[in-house]
Amino acid sequence: MSSDRYHQHFFVSWDQLHRDVRTLCHQMIERDFKGIVAITRGGLIPAALIARELNIRLIDTVCIKSYDHMDQGGLDIMKGVDHDGEGWLLVDDLVDTGKTARAVRKMLPNAHFVTIYAKPDGRPMVDQYLTEVAQQCWIQFPWDMGVAYVEPLVDQMKR
Numbered sequence: 001m002s003s004d005r006y007h008q009h010f011f012v013s014w015d016q017l018h019r020d021v022r023t024l025c026h027q028m029i030e031r032d033f034k035g036i037v038a039i040t041r042g043g044l045i046p047a048a049l050i051a052r053e054l055n056i057r058l059i060d061t062v063c064i065k066s067y068d069h070m071d072q073g074g075l076d077i078m079k080g081v082d083h084d085g086e087g088w089l090l091v092d093d094l095v096d097t098g099k100t101a102r103a104v105r106k107m108l109p110n111a112h113f114v115t116i117y118a119k120p121d122g123r124p125m126v127d128q129y130l131t132e133v134a135q136q137c138w139i140q141f142p143w144d145m146g147v148a149y150v151e152p153l154v155d156q157m158k159r
């Protein structure tokens with residue numbers, strides 16, 4: 001599927017991401033997990049932050065690729081785990097169409113599945129998320145961006 005379906009961008013700074021992850025952790029503070037399964041690569045960063053907040057030391061991965069930048073392709077599952085997820089926290093950065101989440105749910109049906117951001121089509125696939133983002137928005141994560149010079153408005157107007 002091509003990137004034509006994304007008409008807007010939703011920019012997430014490192015600071016915003018960190019605050020969002022901490023807010024999600026507040027909602028899970030009473031829970032006791034055996035460990036975290038992070039869905040690579042996007043789930044790795046929230047997983048590390050969650051692990052710090054909830055003092056979880058055991059972290060495993062499901063390695064899976066679906067997108068080439070903004071273009072969705074077939075699912076390439078490179079690594080799974082050898083349990084059904086019972087007692088584990090399953091973490092991804094976001095759920096969009098829900099295709100990735102559906103495949104991982106099949107592998108780990110009993111895990112508690114969280115994402116930081118969720119779009120409407122994929123939202124039913126996760127147990128918990130923090131922020132809903134419109135389906136037509138591409139979420140720009142801080143690890144995909146850099147700091148760049150911006151020309152003053154008056155100079156931009158001259159051109």
Ligand SMILES: O=P(O)(O)OC[C@H]1O[C@H](OP(=O)(O)OP(=O)(O)O)[C@H](O)[C@@H]1O
Nearest residue numbers: 040041042065066067096097098099100
């Ligand atoms: O709900 P979906 O439409 O399946 O999209 C969501 C998935 O897409 C992205 O991963 P991607 O395949 O781009 O790999 P990455 O995590 O390595 O960036 C994102 O991190 C989710 O895992």
Ligand code: HPA
Nearest residue numbers: 067096137138139140141
């Ligand atoms: O909106 C998105 N942002 C970043 N990666 C993604 N992978 C699927 N959807 C998205």
Ligand SMILES: [Mg+2]
Nearest residue numbers: 040041042043
């Ligand atoms: Mg991913």
